[in-house]
Amino acid sequence: MLVDVRPLRVDGFRRLWLAGTVTGLGAQLTAVVVPLQIYEITGSSAYVGLAALVGFAPMAVAALWGGVLADVRDRRRVLLATTIGIGATSLLLWAQAWADLRSVGVLLALVAVQQALFGANTAVSRAVTPRLVRPELLPAANALQSLVTLSAGIAGPLLAGGLLPVAGAGTLYLADAVAMGAMGWAVWRLPALPPVGSTGRRRAPFLSQILDGVGYVTRSQILLVTYLADFAALSLALPTALFPQLAEETYHPSDIGVLYAAVSAGGVLAGLVSGAFTRVTRHGVAVAVSVGVWGLAIAWFGSAGSLLPAVGWLLLAGGALLALGVFRKTVLQTAVPDGMRGRLQGLDTVVAMGGPRLGDLLHGMAGAAFGAGWVVAGGGVLAAGAAVALVVLFPEFRRYGAGIERV
Structure with a gap:
């Protein structure tokens, strides 16, 4: 373990x-x-x-x-x-x-x-x-x-x-x-x-090769749903843009550093028991479960009224985020031929960096209009709902795992 x-x-x-x-x-x-x-x-x-x-x-x-x-x-x-x-x-x-x-x-x-x-x-x-x-x-x-x-x-x-x-x-x-x-x-x-x-x-020219990579993703349910799951998690439920507002309105301004550190600390704690990840064989389900746990933990964080339970939920969220990253990368590294891996990793880098930036924009605008707590909790629920929907609607993604469709 x-x-x-x-x-x-x-x-x-x-x-x-x-x-x-x-x-x-x-x-x-x-x-x-x-x-x-x-x-x-x-x-x-x-x-x-x-x-x-x-x-x-x-x-x-x-x-x-x-x-x-x-x-x-x-x-x-x-x-x-x-x-x-x-x-x-x-x-x-x-x-x-x-x-x-x-x-x-x-x-x-x-x-x-x-x-x-x-x-x-x-x-x-x-x-x-x-x-x-x-x-x-x-x-x-x-x-x-x-x-x-x-x-x-x-x-x-x-x-x-x-x-x-x-x-x-x-x-x-x-x-x-x-x-x-x-x-x-x-x-x-x-x-x-x-x-x-x-x-x-x-x-082939650079643009043609990029389009080949995009086309490969759109033709593969496993890859496309993995990207969607990761993008949903980071764009809908990443609350960092609202940490300053939460620290000011719900906690104490000096607590902002604790909020930022808690997510990373949760990831480190999960990493210390990451031996369990090797035993997981259904990597598609693992991606969806990671998104679901992340979303629910963020939702509970958004409804927390004091610092101690808030940090506890962020620790759980950070662990789920680490698991999501591990299994997302594993799917993208095993579900494609080696000659396509570079292009898929390039696309993944853009999605992984773009999702948080879009999330910051959405959370910042919604937080200013509706209040930080409601927005964080609502985003977490939406992310968890997206995880359930992806597992139910895409059976190929649900079945994908170790030894399945490896190329």
């Missing part, structure tokens, strides 16, 4: 995972410092929000592009190039801080470039994992990777908060750049990962 560490016996995966523990912390340092530096320069939260918007479009396009490259080029080389690029942009962020440019334009441009490289890197790295790990160990591998990401999401901001007054923004950017060296070393040590069954024929 504890963490299944068998994927760490694979040399390539183990090196990537260990490097990820370092680079995850480094990435969180930059994620904290960039908005703080922008706010320090402008004194406006609008520019901080603009940075998120500026980063999303390049990230989405690059994720699709990176997915295509992962299907037609050596994945090791593509992953190495994007890893080096991320480290180089962190160095440029350090340079602008060291030079005291105080230019929002330069910061936004560097954020756009780094997010583009991150999108491509994410799509390729998710397509690399199934080439390193046996199919039956993919849930365990995905759980281990999610555990690192969530742990970094808790420890990284705390580390940044402690170091920033002492070391300054430039030093934290530099630490991120140095940390990327660990990932570069791990990727360099990977074996060559050329396209499977490559014949050297002339490749």
Whole structure:
């Protein structure tokens, strides 16, 4: 029932995972410092929000592009190039801080470039994992990777908060750049990962290959419903945009940090018992159950009147969110041929990033009109209802699992 560490016996995966523990912390340092530096320069939260918007479009396009490259080029080389690029942009962020440019334009441009490289890197790295790990160990591998990401999401901001007054923004950017060296070393040590069954024929144009990936999803009930389930969970029931309003109206303004941390902490706790995920054979049902538990936990959180039960429901929600991520990735890695995995991971990156942004917009508008508690609870109920509907209406998705329709 504890963490299944068998994927760490694979040399390539183990090196990537260990490097990820370092680079995850480094990435969180930059994620904290960039908005703080922008706010320090402008004194406006609008520019901080603009940075998120500026980063999303390049990230989405690059994720699709990176997915295509992962299907037609050596994945090791593509992953190495994007890893080096991320480290180089962190160095440029350090340079602008060291030079005291105080230019929002330069910061936004560097954020756009780094997010583009991150999108491509994410799509390729998710397509690399199934080439390193046996199919039956993919849930365990995905759980281990999610555990690192969530742990970094808790420890990284705390580390940044402690170091920033002492070391300054430039030093934290530099630490991120140095940390990327660990990932570069791990990727360099990977074996060559050329396209499977490559014949050297002339490749179709970029847009045509993207459309091939979209067409593959629309023809596969399993993939399409998995995307719908994930999108419903994150767009209907992700309450983070309303945490400031809830902290102000229901709890205490100083409680906002606890609300943010509780979801990640729940994911970490679930990751510590993720060995159970390997025993799950009905991956479609697991996706739906994860969405249902997430939605119900969020609904109860929305109706909680005090901090302690609210944190308890967020811990449960965070565990369900980790399980959703593990089984969603497993379905997308096992239900497609290797030559299509990169493009599908590119699409998944866009959906996974776009759902929360749409959810923030919907929750923010509805919360202002109807009140935060009602909106959070209602969104959770809708997400849980969507999970039930998807299981009932799509039998192929309901039946999908380990050993079923693997290609």
